[in-house]
Amino acid sequence: MEPADVALICRALGDSNRLQIVQMLSGGDKCACKLLEHFEITQPTLSHHMKILCGCGLVKVQKVGKWAHYSLNRETFSAFQEYLGTLARGRGTEE
Amino acid sequence: MEPADVALICRALGDSNRLQIVQMLSGGDKCACKLLEHFEITQPTLSHHMKILCGCGLVKVQKVGKWAHYSLNRETFSAFQEYLGTLARGRGTEE
DNA sequence: CTGACAAATTGACATCTGTCTATGCAGAAT
DNA sequence: ATTCTGCATAGACAGATGTCAATTTGTCAG
Numbered sequence: 001m002e003p004a005d006v007a008l009i010c011r012a013l014g015d016s017n018r019l020q021i022v023q024m025l026s027g028g029d030k031c032a033c034k035l036l037e038h039f040e041i042t043q044p045t046l047s048h049h050m051k052i053l054c055g056c057g058l059v060k061v062q063k064v065g066k067w068a069h070y071s072l073n074r075e076t077f078s079a080f081q082e083y084l085g086t087l088a089r090g091r092g093t094e095e
Numbered sequence: 096m097e098p099a100d101v102a103l104i105c106r107a108l109g110d111s112n113r114l115q116i117v118q119m120l121s122g123g124d125k126c127a128c129k130l131l132e133h134f135e136i137t138q139p140t141l142s143h144h145m146k147i148l149c150g151c152g153l154v155k156v157q158k159v160g161k162w163a164h165y166s167l168n169r170e171t172f173s174a175f176q177e178y179l180g181t182l183a184r185g186r187g188t189e190e
Numbered sequence: 191c192t193g194a195c196a197a198a199t200t201g202a203c204a205t206c207t208g209t210c211t212a213t214g215c216a217g218a219a220t
Numbered sequence: 221a222t223t224c225t226g227c228a229t230a231g232a233c234a235g236a237t238g239t240c241a242a243t244t245t246g247t248c249a250g
């Protein structure tokens with residue numbers, strides 16, 4: 001995983017609503033309307049957030065009929081965690 | 096660590112320059128002028144970034160004479176990693 | 191085909207953010 | 221004391237971002 005990807009993921013997680021969405025998805029897949037119930041935002045705004053979460057690879061979407069089932073992409077999440085791990089161990093871009 | 100703190104840290108890491116700064120600090124403490132050499136930004140811009148990194152607790156600063164020595168706050172970083180870990184394990188805010 | 195429903199897209203808007211130039215301020219050197 | 225050096229602050233500005241209302245698209249049920 002490249003630093004640019006990591007920054008993209010961090011920007012995605014840098015919004016409280018999106019962080020909460022990821023939290024909810026970590027507990028299991030959810031469709032958009034289900035997610036929407038838990039927030040004080042409109043449907044277009046949620047759609048916008050989901051696009052950002054999908055865009056950075058953190059979330060996957062599966063269209064079923066008229067529903068969109070969202071799920072956490074655990075591969076991306078693991079790679080993200082691993083990057084932070086190596087960073088913490090001082091294996092980053094040293095001088 | 097609260098979700099708001101996590102979002103703050105993520106926003107801080109969501110900028111490529113700041114992510115790179117954290118990477119450099121993970122390899123050892125550095126003063127501002129040393130950090131500045133590695134970027135194409137002006138000194139006030141770097142100062143702004145350092146303020147954000149300190150503000151979310153990821154970075155500590157120690158003033159020595161006219162120099163500012165910056166270092167990675169590994170406690171905060173660990174807490175951040177742990178939060179992501181529990182999140183990945185589906186222990187987040189479930190429905 | 192028509193109507194209903196889920197989701198995405200568009201366009202607008204206020205706010206936030208990264209960047210710069212200019213300036214201020216404290217410690218060091220002369 | 222004056223000057224220099226390292227860093228912080230203030231103000232300005234363009235571009236990104238989160239949000240909404242309105243509309244569009246796609247799918248299912250009658």
